[in-house]
Structures are given as C-alpha cells and as structure tokens.
Amino acid sequence: xxxxxxxxxxxxxxxxxxxxxxxxxxxxxxxxxxxxxxxxxxxxxxxxxxxxxxxxxxxxxxxxxxxxxxxxxxxxxxxxxxxxxxxxxxxxxxxxxxxxxxxxxxxxxxxxxxxxxxxxxxxxxxxxxxxxxxxxxxxxxxxxxxxxxxxxxxxxxxxxxxxxxxxxxxxxxxxxxxxxxxxxxx
Numbered sequence: 522x523x524x525x526x527x528x529x530x531x532x533x534x535x536x537x538x539x540x541x542x543x544x545x546x547x548x549x550x551x552x553x554x555x556x557x558x559x560x561x562x563x564x565x566x567x568x569x570x571x572x573x574x575x576x577x578x579x580x581x582x583x584x585x586x587x588x589x590x591x592x593x594x595x596x597x598x599x600x601x602x603x604x605x606x607x608x609x610x611x612x613x614x615x616x617x618x619x620x621x622x623x624x625x626x627x628x629x630x631x632x633x634x635x636x637x638x639x640x641x642x643x644x645x646x647x648x649x650x651x652x653x654x655x656x657x658x659x660x661x662x663x664x665x666x667x668x669x670x671x672x673x674x675x676x677x678x679x680x681x682x683x684x685x686x687x688x689x690x691x692x693x694x695x696x697x698x699x700x701x702x703x704x705x706x707x
Contacts, residue, residue, distance in 0.1 A: 523635035523642040525568075527650045528560060528663035529677060536674035537647050542572075546669050548697045551593045553665065556693070556701070558593070560663075561600040565640035568631075571610040573646030574620075577601070582618050607634060609649050627652045651679035661705050662687065668698040 529537045530547045538544055549557075561567075569577070584590050584598030606620035609627065616622050623630045631653065634642060644650045644659070653659050664677060678685075687704035694700055 523565060523638045523640060524660045525631065525635075525642050525644060525653060525658055526564075526661045526663055527644050527653070527659050528665075529645070529647065529650075530665045530667060531677045532667055532669050532671045532674070534670040534672065535677050536671050537677050539671050539674045542675075546671050547667050548699065550695075550697050551591065552695055553697065553699060554591075554593045554597055556665075556695070558597040558600050560643070561597065561604055563641055564604050564643045565638040566605045566607060566634065566642050568634070568642060568644045568649065569606055569608045569620075570646035570649030571608065571613055572648060574606075574608045574610070574613075574616065577645070578616070578618070578620070605638070628656055628658065631658055647675045647677065647679075654679055654681075654685070661690070661703060663701070663703045665695075666700045666702065668700075 530544070531537055532546060539546065581598045581601040585595050587594075590598070602619060604619065606616070606618070607630075608616045608620055608622050609624065609630065610622060611624045613622055627649075644653055650659070686707035688707040689702060690705050691703035692701060
C-alpha cells in the first residue's frame with residue numbers, strides 16, 4: 522500500500538508561497554535541487570492539485586532543452602518527467618505527458634492509487650494536501666524550511682480542528698541554511 526508523503530518548501534514562519542503565490546523567497550541551489558531530484562527518483566507517483574500542476578507542468582517537461590537550465594535542473598526534469606503523475610482537479614479537462622486526471626473523492630481516489638503504487642506517493646500543493654491532512658491520510662510530513670520569514674501566504678498546514686502529534690524521523694542541514702525535517706504521526 523502506497524505511503525503518502527507531503528513534501529514542500531516552507532518559510533521559517535510556515536508558508537509555502539507568498540500572498541501573491543510567489544516562490545521567490547526560496548533559495549534552490551544545486552545542493553537542494555539535487556536533494557529534490559533524489560526525492561523525486563524515490564517517488565512511485567506524484568499527486569498534484571491543479572495549482573501545483575499548472576506551476577510545474579509548463580516548464581519541467583522542456584527543461585532539457587532550456588539553454589539556461591543547469592545540469593542539476595535537467596536531472597530533476599528527467600526525474601520529474603519519468604514519475605507518473607495524478608492530477609486532482611474538477612476544473613481541468615485534460616493533462617499531458619506522464620499524467621492522468623482524476624476528480625473523485627480524495628479518499629476514494631487515494632485508496633485506488635495506494636493499491637496501484639505500493640511505494641512513496643508524494644502530494645504536491647497545499648490545497649490538495651489540506652484535503653488529505655483533514656482526512657488523516659498523510660503518512661509523513663517532509664518540510665524544507667528556508668531561513669526567511671515572509672509574514673503571510675499559503676500555510677503548509679491547513680486550519681486544524683485538533684493538533685496532529687508528530688515524531689521527527691529525519692533531518693538534514695543544507696549549506697544555504699535551509700533545514701529538511703521529516704515527521705510521522707506520534
């Protein structure tokens with residue numbers, strides 16, 4: 522049965538994007554990008570909400586041909602293209618590449634996906650992750666915390682009815698000062 526992992530960059534104050542949806546506060550250097558490539562390679566399938574899909578899908582399939590892309594970026598692009606993607610959306614009509622569209626109940630869809638993919642399933646996008654968090658379906662929370670406070674934006678965690686008790690299982694410090702931490706239910 523697939524393990525659902527929620528992985529995103531966050532600011533020190535817990536936001537995954539600024540109020541204008543910007544990500545310009547993150548520092549994605551070669552070390553962090555290489556780490557994300559390894560995470561992508563370990564992923565059996567990526568689950569995207571519409572917003573994150575619309576952020577990622579225009580660029581990564583063509584990163585290989587971008588003259589300004591570094592080799593590290595191209596490596597990530599190859600890993601991203603190779604990973605099957607399931608896009609949750611009720612407003613999109615279609616998706617391209619190694620992706621398919623679903624629009625059913627998140628619990629039902631995840632149940633089917635977990636039977637199909639038995640390894641790590643990465644959920645990308647705070648809105649979709651919120652639905653999984655509220656339903657108690659996230660198995661592991663992975664955060665790359667950047668040393669910056671942005672004051673407002675989209676939070677990593679949605680508003681919760683009760684605390685989620687967690688236990689740290691992994692961590693890594695990056696040269697940039699960013700910190701990776703991973704938690705499972707306590």
